[in-house]
Amino acid sequence: MLKVFEQGVDHGVHYTVMEYCRFGSLESYLSGSGGSTHKQAVDILTQVAGALTSLSERQPIFLGLSPRNILVRNVAPLDLVLSDSAGEPPIAYSSPGALVVRAPANDWWSLGMVLYRVLIGHAYFQLDDGAWLSDQTIHRALATEDVSLELIDSIALVPAQRARWKVLLAGLLTRDPARRWAMSEVDAWLDEERQVVQEGTETRSSLPSRRGHAVQTREPCLLDDFEVEQWVTAEHRGVVGDLSETLDIETGLREVLVPASHADIVSDLRETLDVEGGLAAIIDDPVLDDWPLAD
Structure with a gap:
C-alpha cells in the first residue's frame, strides 16, 4: 500500500500526508x-x-x-x-x-x-x-x-x-x-x-480450477449444476438472437427476453410475438432433453 506518514486534524480539517508518486496512476x-x-x-x-x-x-x-x-x-x-x-x-x-x-x-x-x-x-x-x-x-x-x-x-x-x-x-x-x-x-x-x-x-x-470452473470446453453431460444453468442460459440467448435476426425484431426484444428459465422464454415469446403453436412446438421441449446429465 501507499506509505502514509501522518494523519490528523488541523482547525477542524482532516488531513493525510502520504508518499508522492510522481509518475501518477x-x-x-x-x-x-x-x-x-x-x-x-x-x-x-x-x-x-x-x-x-x-x-x-x-x-x-x-x-x-x-x-x-x-x-x-x-x-x-x-x-x-x-x-x-x-x-x-x-x-x-x-x-x-x-x-x-x-x-x-x-x-x-x-x-x-x-x-x-x-x-x-x-x-x-x-x-x-x-x-x-x-x-x-x-x-x-x-x-x-x-x-x-x-x-x-x-x-x-x-x-x-x-x-x-x-x-x-x-x-x-x-x-x-x-x-x-x-x-x-x-x-x-x-x-x-x-x-x-x-x-x-x-x-x-x-491449471487449477474451482469446482470445475469452465476454462475448458466440455460436453453438457459433464457439467455440474451451476454450469448446466449457465449452459442453458447461453442456449436460451442463442434462441432469442436467432429469432430476432430471423424475424427482424428490434433489439429491445433481447432485453425483454433475458431468460430466468426456459418457461419464461416460451411465455414471453408467446405474449410478445403472439406466435401460434408452431413456435411453441419448436422450443417447448427443455433444451437439455437430448443430453444424459450426470447424477
Whole structure:
C-alpha cells in the first residue's frame, strides 16, 4: 500500500500526508499507449496480485481496484503500489453484484478488468475512440452477459501467450465469486509462466480450477449444476438472437427476453410475438432433453 506518514486534524480539517508518486496512476501511465507487452502485463499482474494477497492476509478488505488507484512509484523498473484513497471504483471495473456485496473477490474481478485494459489498450467497456458506454449499459451487461475475450486473439503476442492470458482472464472474470480465481490460481498460472515452456506444449488441464470452473470446453453431460444453468442460459440467448435476426425484431426484444428459465422464454415469446403453436412446438421441449446429465 501507499506509505502514509501522518494523519490528523488541523482547525477542524482532516488531513493525510502520504508518499508522492510522481509518475501518477497506472491509468495515466497507460494512457495513449496501445496494449502492453507480455512481460509488462506479467509484471503488472505479479505486483498487483501480490499486493492484494498481502493486504487480505492482514484482514479481508474490498479495495475497489481500478487503474486509477494503482500508482506508479517508478517506471524503470516498474514499481507499483496500491492506494485506497481514490474513492469508489468506476462501474466499468466493478464486478457483478459489487454494489450489493463488498468482498475481496470483487477485487480479483477488477484485476481481470485491469489486465484486459493492459493487454488490449482500452477498457472492456470503452470504445476505440476512448468514449465509454453509459453506466446503464454497463450495469445491464454486468447483470446479464459474460465478458467476451474475443479481442485477446487480436493482440500482438504469440499464440501460446494469448491462450494463457485467455485462461487467466476467464478465471478472474468468472461471474460466480465462489468460482472466481484468486491468489492460489494466479500463483499457479505465474509458476507456469516462470517455467521454460515450448510453444505448443502447454495445456490448460494443468491449471487449477474451482469446482470445475469452465476454462475448458466440455460436453453438457459433464457439467455440474451451476454450469448446466449457465449452459442453458447461453442456449436460451442463442434462441432469442436467432429469432430476432430471423424475424427482424428490434433489439429491445433481447432485453425483454433475458431468460430466468426456459418457461419464461416460451411465455414471453408467446405474449410478445403472439406466435401460434408452431413456435411453441419448436422450443417447448427443455433444451437439455437430448443430453444424459450426470447424477
